[in-house]
Amino acid sequence: MGRSPCCEKAHTNKGAWTKEEDQRLIDYIRNHGEGCWRSLPKSAGLLRCGKSCRLRWINYLRPDLKRGNFSDEEDEIIIKLHSLLGNKWSLIAGRLPGRTDNEIKNYWNTHIKRKLLSHGIDPQTHRPVKDSVAVAKTASVIVPPQNDAVISKTENSSDNGASTSGTTTDEELRQNGDCYYSDNSGDMELNLDLTLGSGSTSWVGSGHVVVGGSSADSKPWRDTAMAARLSLL
DNA sequence: AACTACGTCAACCGCCCAGAA
DNA sequence: CTTCTGGGCGGTTGACGTAGT
Structure with missing residues (x-):
């Protein structure tokens, strides 16, 4: 039983993101905004799971992130x-x-x-x-x-x-x-x-x-x- | 210089929940 | 009301860098 996987894992990349992948994701979200994460990878031409895209964006690529040491x-x-x-x-x-x-x-x-x-x-x-x-x-x-x-x-x-x-x-x-x-x-x-x-x-x-x-x-x-x-x- | 131990952090996994059908 | 789906969350892992021996 159990739920279906969130994406087709056989054809998705895993591990560290490349600069090209980052750029694709940034470009796509700039143009289309944050929408349906499930369909985003396909639309953006990324071989990534939608969840992975979301995580990458939220934790790393979002422009309003404050990087650096905690005060x-x-x-x-x-x-x-x-x-x-x-x-x-x-x-x-x-x-x-x-x-x-x-x-x-x-x-x-x-x-x-x-x-x-x-x-x-x-x-x-x-x-x-x-x-x-x-x-x-x-x-x-x-x-x-x-x-x-x-x-x-x-x-x-x-x-x-x-x-x-x-x-x-x-x-x-x-x-x-x-x-x-x-x-x-x-x-x-x-x-x-x-x-x-x-x-x-x-x-x-x-x-x-x-x-x-x-x-x-x-x-x-x-x-x-x-x-x-x-x-x- | 080489090896090991430790620390850090990006990314993944699986579960849960809310909303839609 | 029930089932399905997508998004979100917390826990965990593993790769990488650095310090210590």
Whole structure:
């Protein structure tokens, strides 16, 4: 059983893209825009899978991509958002203009994970590997001011959080919010300002959960709504 | 200089979801 | 309502470059 393959694999190239292939893809999208990825390769004269074209364009060829090293500010935003969202790289990427989910994912796995571990922080749970409050005092993020709306979230912690795969449930999201990036050392509280949208599409949300609480409490930023609003960016 | 180990990142794979039929 | 299809996402792989011995 299983679904049919996304393309005719017998006649498609794989591996690294050549300059000629890149140019064909760029030219085609310039002329026709991003359309049906499945039919694009044929139309553009590329022996590539549609998915491969899409990935190449999104992760590498798009003109608005910001290449180069991540700034400290971007680092902190990634860490904060990961503590809140888990491995939702596309959502995190949505908060970092010019960065792609793939790039952020790679950066997380190669740099930030190690950085957190070296500070004694578990990169999945965002909590100290050991009960070392000192090392937990790490970062405080101020989201860049180009954004409008604000989510303030104060969260308790009772469990570890970041989901490693699959759908993020409300419970997981709650747990993901559990982190140690607070200015208040030892205080199990997260203050995270997230600015969502801009202009007419901006959205303001706030939530507060009393430390020690176990239920969802009043939480306006539920999983899907959060995702949808972040994706508006 | 040669070899090995490690780090980085582009690309692929398979699954999931939303919308169309 | 069910099935099919395309797009999108997260996890993983593997090629390549660099540092260390």
